[in-house]
Amino acid sequence: MNGRSWKALMVGSVLLNVFLLGAIAGGAWRWLAAHGTAQPPQAQRLALRFATDELPPERQQQFLDTLRTARRQGREYAREGHDDRREVLDLLAAPQLDRPALDAALARTREADSALRAQVESAVANYAATLTPEERVKFAEGLERSGQWRLPLRQRKTAPQASDAQ
Structure with a gap:
């Protein structure tokens, strides 16, 4: 040569x-941007x-067990809701909109979702009855911070300030 x-x-x-170093650095930057940044604990x-x-901790575990049981018992409702939502999407994508069938599928979806929610809410109420x-x-x-009863920050109760107590 x-x-x-x-x-x-x-x-x-x-x-x-x-080129390879740039690709590696760019890939690492993208990965860190998506996975590496810590979100605020609240989020x-x-x-x-x-x-x-x-x-x-024992009360936390009791609540997790209660939720797990309620969700396990509500699997059929969740499956029905999922299947009905799939049907809603299929009906919406059809060339001809069948409004009565769409309304019926939406109603079934709401019923399944409501039944599952009622089951979980009942389990939460039963758990709350065991607390002091x-x-x-x-x-x-x-519950104000987490779950379906979560309130926006501006609507949450705040602890009295030290200056308010005097």
Whole structure:
């Protein structure tokens, strides 16, 4: 190989390495942007299961077991709701809109969703009945932050300020 061939080979190698390093850096940046940034703790803990965070660990486990049982018992309602939503989408995508069939599928979806929600809410009420009054207050505050009873920040009760107590 002559000097010119080596020079072209080296330039090609440098360009390839720069391209690969850029691709790796860009991929790492994208991954960190999607997975690496920590969200505020509030944004991560919106599910109903986090409503008992202020309660003792055994009470938290009891609530998780209660939710798990309620959801397991409501699987059929969830499956019906899922199937009905699939039917709604199929009806909407059909060339000819069949409004009565669409309305019926929407009604079935609402009924299944309502039945599942009623089952979970009943389980939550049964769990709350086992708590002491102090634990129920903490649980209610947890429900304000997490789950379907979550309130917007501006509507939540705030603890009295130290200056208000004087």
